[in-house]
Amino acid sequence: MTTESITSDRQIDRSQMSVSQTDVAIDIVGMNKWFGDFHVLRDIDLKVMRGERIVIAGPSGSGKSTLIRCINRLEEHQKGQIIVNGTELTSDLKRIDEVRREVGMVFQHFNLFPHLTILQNLTLAPIWVRGIPKAKAEETAMMYLERVKIPEQAAKFPGQLSGGQQQRVAIARSLCMNPEIMLFDEPTSALDPEMVKEVLEVMISLAESGMTMLCVTHEMGFARQVANRVIFMDQGQIIEQNGPEEFFSNPQHERTRLFLSQILH
Amino acid sequence: MNHFVRSEMAPAQPAPRSTTGAIVWAKQNLFSSPSDALLTLLAGIFLLWAVPPIVGFLFTQAVWPGGTVEDCRLETAGACWAYVAARINFFIYGFFQIDQYWRPNIVFALGAALLIPLAIPKAPFKVINALLFFVVLPVVTYVLLAGGFFGLRPVPTEQWGGLLVTLIISYVAILGSLPIGILLALGRQSKLPVIKTLCIAFIELWRAVPLITVLFMASIMLPLFLPQGMSVDKLLRALVGVTLFASAYMAEVIRGGLQAIPRGQYEAGSSLGLSYWQRMGFIVLPQALKHVIPGIVNTFIALFKDTSLVSIVGIFDLLNTIQAATSDANWFSSNQAVTGYIFAAIVYWIFCFSMSRYSMFMERRLNTGHKR
Numbered sequence: 198m199t200t201e202s203i204t205s206d207r208q209i210d211r212s213q214m215s216v217s218q219t220d221v222a223i224d225i226v227g228m229n230k231w232f233g234d235f236h237v238l239r240d241i242d243l244k245v246m247r248g249e250r251i252v253i254a255g256p257s258g259s260g261k262s263t264l265i266r267c268i269n270r271l272e273e274h275q276k277g278q279i280i281v282n283g284t285e286l287t288s289d290l291k292r293i294d295e296v297r298r299e300v301g302m303v304f305q306h307f308n309l310f311p312h313l314t315i316l317q318n319l320t321l322a323p324i325w326v327r328g329i330p331k332a333k334a335e336e337t338a339m340m341y342l343e344r345v346k347i348p349e350q351a352a353k354f355p356g357q358l359s360g361g362q363q364q365r366v367a368i369a370r371s372l373c374m375n376p377e378i379m380l381f382d383e384p385t386s387a388l389d390p391e392m393v394k395e396v397l398e399v400m401i402s403l404a405e406s407g408m409t410m411l412c413v414t415h416e417m418g419f420a421r422q423v424a425n426r427v428i429f430m431d432q433g434q435i436i437e438q439n440g441p442e443e444f445f446s447n448p449q450h451e452r453t454r455l456f457l458s459q460i461l462h
Numbered sequence: 463m464n465h466f467v468r469s470e471m472a473p474a475q476p477a478p479r480s481t482t483g484a485i486v487w488a489k490q491n492l493f494s495s496p497s498d499a500l501l502t503l504l505a506g507i508f509l510l511w512a513v514p515p516i517v518g519f520l521f522t523q524a525v526w527p528g529g530t531v532e533d534c535r536l537e538t539a540g541a542c543w544a545y546v547a548a549r550i551n552f553f554i555y556g557f558f559q560i561d562q563y564w565r566p567n568i569v570f571a572l573g574a575a576l577l578i579p580l581a582i583p584k585a586p587f588k589v590i591n592a593l594l595f596f597v598v599l600p601v602v603t604y605v606l607l608a609g610g611f612f613g614l615r616p617v618p619t620e621q622w623g624g625l626l627v628t629l630i631i632s633y634v635a636i637l638g639s640l641p642i643g644i645l646l647a648l649g650r651q652s653k654l655p656v657i658k659t660l661c662i663a664f665i666e667l668w669r670a671v672p673l674i675t676v677l678f679m680a681s682i683m684l685p686l687f688l689p690q691g692m693s694v695d696k697l698l699r700a701l702v703g704v705t706l707f708a709s710a711y712m713a714e715v716i717r718g719g720l721q722a723i724p725r726g727q728y729e730a731g732s733s734l735g736l737s738y739w740q741r742m743g744f745i746v747l748p749q750a751l752k753h754v755i756p757g758i759v760n761t762f763i764a765l766f767k768d769t770s771l772v773s774i775v776g777i778f779d780l781l782n783t784i785q786a787a788t789s790d791a792n793w794f795s796s797n798q799a800v801t802g803y804i805f806a807a808i809v810y811w812i813f814c815f816s817m818s819r820y821s822m823f824m825e826r827r828l829n830t831g832h833k834r
Contacts, residue, residue: 271729298735308730312748312828321744322734367730374734 209422213407216425220247221280222378222409223268228277230260230267230433237263238274239433247377250410252420252441255430256456261413264430265380268411269300282377298326301371305383307363309355315342315366316351319373327374334373341369345399361392365399372403379403381412417461421445429453520804534795542801545793552787553805556623556778562615565606566626572599573629581820583827596637603630619697623778625809627697631704631769631779632813636762638705643712644751648742650717661713668710673771676703681775700772708765715757719750752828759821763814770810781806 223245230238238260245251253261266272267279270286270293279286281296310318319338323329329337342348345365347358355363364384371379381400385393397419404410404423414420420427420441427444429437429452437450445461448454493499523540525533527547534542546553555566576595579585607626610616622630649661668676680703681696688694723746731741751758773782784802787793 269733271732294735294737297733300733302730302733304726304730306724306726308724308726310727310730310745310749312752322736325740325744326735370734 209401210405213405214248214250214425215407216249217247221245222247222249222282223411224278224280225268226278226280228267228274228279230263230272230274230276237433238267241277241435243428243435245378245409245411247409248407249426250404250408250424251412251426251428252424253411253413253428253430254415254417254420254456255436259430260433261430262382265302265382265411265413268378268380269297269302271302298374299376300378300380301374301376302380303364303367303371303382303384305386307355307360307367307387309363309367309370311355314352314354315347315358318355318366319370322370323373338369338373341372342366344372344402345369346395359392360388361395364388364392364396368396368399368403378409378411381410381414383413383415385414385416415460417445429456431456531793531795534793534797539795539797541804542793542795542797545790545795545798545801546805548793549787549790552624553780553783554625556627556783557621558617558623558626559615559621562609562617565609565614565617569603569606569626572602573633600634600637619695622697624783625780627772627777628766628769628780630697631701631772632762632766634701635704635708635765635769639708639712639761639765640758642705642709643716644747646709646713647716647720650713651720665710665713668707669714671707673704673707673768674774676707677771677775679703696775697777700775700777704765704769704772708761708768711761711764712758715754715761716750718757719752719754720746722753723750752825755821755825755828759817763817766813766817767810780809 221244223243225241225243228238228241229236241264243264253264255261263272267274267286268281273288274286282299284292284296286292286296309315310321313321316335316338319341320331320334323334323337324331339348339351342351345368347362347365350358350362350366355366358366368384384400385396388396393416397416400410400412400419401423412419412424424441426438427441428435429444429448429450431452437444437448437453439449444453445457448457492502519540521540523538525539525542525544527544529542529544531545533539534544551560551563555563558566576591576599580588580591580595585591605611606614607617607622608619646661646665649657650665652658652661677700680699684699685693727745727749728741731745736744769779770781772779773785778786784806788799788802790798
């Protein structure tokens with residue numbers, strides 16, 4: 198793996214990719230989480246401004262996935278605060294639903310609903326959560342399928358699509374809810390090498406549209422190209438964070454240097 | 463290493479024709495080895511020994527409708543179908559008053575008219591059809607059979623009987639046990655300790671008791687707990703007992719299906735903001751139920767046959783009417799009882815085999831996961 202541009206044929210349009218100075222999208226303060234006795238996240242402090250593209254890297258078991266899964270409360274934290282779009286996550290189901298409506302998530306294994314067609318996968322939540330009329334929801338769904346370049350697959354079932362196509366559908370499914378923040382949990386890790394690029398392309402175009410994004414990924418080329426901040430985690434803690442240029446060219450912490458030397462050749 | 467570059471791609475070719483023909487088939491399937499040949503031979507001898515007497519008893523030597531009891535009493539006579547034909551009304555309607563047969567007949571016709579289009583995937587108006595079958599039909603059935611409304615003569619449930627009662631108990635228990643079973647299975651997986659404990663207690667209690675015990679308790683013990691002067695219809699008690707018994711089994715079958723759904727499906731639903739009931743209703747249950755169609759239908763089939771146990775508390779279902787008719791002296795012959803039981807077996811088999819075949823059809827139809 199290299200940090201070279203994965204999409205060298207494409208110029209990144211940075212005009213929309215501005216980061217707000219005042220508008221906080223996610224504020225995590227002194228957050229701790231345990232799995233039983235195992236202290237999986239320790240004293241996490243992270244402030245994400247509107248429009249930021251953050252890549253979270255780190256060895257497996259470092260807590261990166263758990264961190265972003267706490268942001269839409271797929272995991273529960275035990276100490277500290279997580280405030281998303283001004284709503285603090287507590288055990289209050291109403292608040293959790295409020296946050297989840299505005300935060301999209303893309304999973305490593307796509308998690309499309311196999312018994313529904315692609316179009317039904319995309320329209321289920323807009324119709325039942327947002328109360329959008331079916332025809333309008335389908336129109337929006339087709340627009341996003343165009344955007345991820347697979348409108349012709351709308352009537353098929355997920356099992357009939359390739360991994361890359363399924364992951365693009367999963368991204369479109371999240372976008373149909375018109376979220377303000379997108380979380381990506383290793384979106385390309387389960388894909389064949391030939392399909393990684395098509396998914397990254399979609400993510401790049403999403404970044405260009407100004408979406409606030411948190412991506413757990415090992416795609417360092419994507420991090421260098423798109424991220425405005427790279428966070429390195431180990432043993433449940435944030436070890437280092439920096440802009441991508443600095444992060445890759447001049448890592449400060451010893452653990453970061455070791456990690457980068459392992460994955461970059 | 464030799465350098466190699468493919469100059470043209472190999473075209474796809476049709477698969478070789480498999481060797482066919484009866485002799486080849488027999489050689490491959492019946493006589494592929496000496497021990498195989500021996501087994502084939504033994505099986506052939508067994509069939510030659512067993513089949514002709516069975517065919518003789520059921521068909522060639524049988525006394526068909528139109529025959530008399532004297533024919534059935536002959537030494538050489540087989541199955542006495544004439545007896546079944548003569549008593550068929552009793553087997554279908556029990557003690558229902560003869561001049562009121564039109565009422566159960568309408569129920570049968572309505573049931574069939576609603577069930578058949580419901581079972582055909584392509585038939586239109588599924589929602590209305592389902593509502594009619596699951597909501598309107600029970601009400602209409604009750605009004606028609608019990609009477610007392612619209613000038614219909616009341617018919618006490620003690621007079622209902624035969625296939626009519628077997629089908630009513632099965633219909634109610636199947637319709638009742640599926641939703642109750644789903645709720646119990648969901649409750650058993652609940653994070654709320656009170657609900658979880660209650661559901662586990664309910665399921666384990668009903669599963670640990672034989673159905674006969676349940677029916678005895680319902681018919682003998684339940685009245686003891688009811689206030690003086692209040693009584694619950696015997697058929698109703700049996701219906702409730704069988705339904706709750708079946709729902710405990712149903713709950714465990716469905717729980718198996720729920721466990722087969724990957725956590726990612728729940729999480730994807732949650733991350734889209736769907737509520738608990740939306741996640742269950744749209745994402746988890748459709749997949750879970752599909753996985754366990756064989757188990758669900760298995761429970762339905764067992765349930766259908768178990769309805770015959772209600773005869774123990776004095777309800778005249780199909781088997782009990784057949785049993786009762788064996789003491790009919792007008793048709794007394796040595797094959798009278800055997801013929802009755804064979805008839806019962808055939809009727810039960812037709813219903814159970816239909817359910818089994820239909821479930822296989824549904825499994826194939828709903829299989830979207832692996833279709834490429």
